[in-house]
Amino acid sequence: MAVSSALPVRLTSFTLTQSRNQNLVKWKTAEETNLKEFVLEFSNNGMHFTDAGKIASSGNQNGSTYSFNHSTLNNQRIFYRLRLVDNDGSITYSKIISSLAEKQNESLRVYPTVSSGQRIQVELNTTFKLVQVYNTFGQPLYRIDQPGIGMVYLDVSNWKKGTYFLVARNDQDQQKAFFTVQ
Numbered sequence: 635m636a637v638s639s640a641l642p643v644r645l646t647s648f649t650l651t652q653s654r655n656q657n658l659v660k661w662k663t664a665e666e667t668n669l670k671e672f673v674l675e676f677s678n679n680g681m682h683f684t685d686a687g688k689i690a691s692s693g694n695q696n697g698s699t700y701s702f703n704h705s706t707l708n709n710q711r712i713f714y715r716l717r718l719v720d721n722d723g724s725i726t727y728s729k730i731i732s733s734l735a736e737k738q739n740e741s742l743r744v745y746p747t748v749s750s751g752q753r754i755q756v757e758l759n760t761t762f763k764l765v766q767v768y769n770t771f772g773q774p775l776y777r778i779d780q781p782g783i784g785m786v787y788l789d790v791s792n793w794k795k796g797t798y799f800l801v802a803r804n805d806q807d808q809q810k811a812f813f814t815v816q
Contacts, residue, residue: 643726650731663697669720669721674686674717742811746813747811776788798815
């Protein structure tokens with residue numbers, strides 16, 4: 635009996651282009667072996683996903699390009715992932731990508747806002763001098779000095795269940811965001 639360790643598909647890109655009330659999700663593969671279909675899933679919170687649609691695999695061993703137009707009711711942040719279904723029924727998931735929220739000039743964004751232990755992403759679109767996370771008792775749990783602009787990742791895998799609030803400060807402003815660990 636031969637056992638193959640080859641993955642049924644190798645994704646080379648997974649992107650989206652956002653326009654009003656519609657997101658165009660595109661992906662490319664370098665090869666496809668024994669892959670039945672792609673299921674595009676979406677979520678409003680990055681945790682609980684629903685099927686947006688299915689696209690059959692081309693079966694092309696040299697890879698293919700796919701796209702899916704997902705209609706949305708508003709310009710809220712939407713998270714996407716691909717569920718790759720092999721011919722034998724096994725499932726693999728892609729990375730998660732997301733659209734921008736309607737208010738694109740937000741200086742601070744936190745997602746997912748509900749976590750079951752996976753890391754929390756903090757998007758800093760303004761230079762902050764300090765980022766701190768507090769529990770519901772106001773006790774500081776995490777601190778980053780001079781984080782700059784970009785992404786900060788919080789590993790909450792060992793944090794207690796509960797609601798936390800994040801405060802980002804600079805000389806002119808203070809932004810707050812909440813997230814929950816389940």
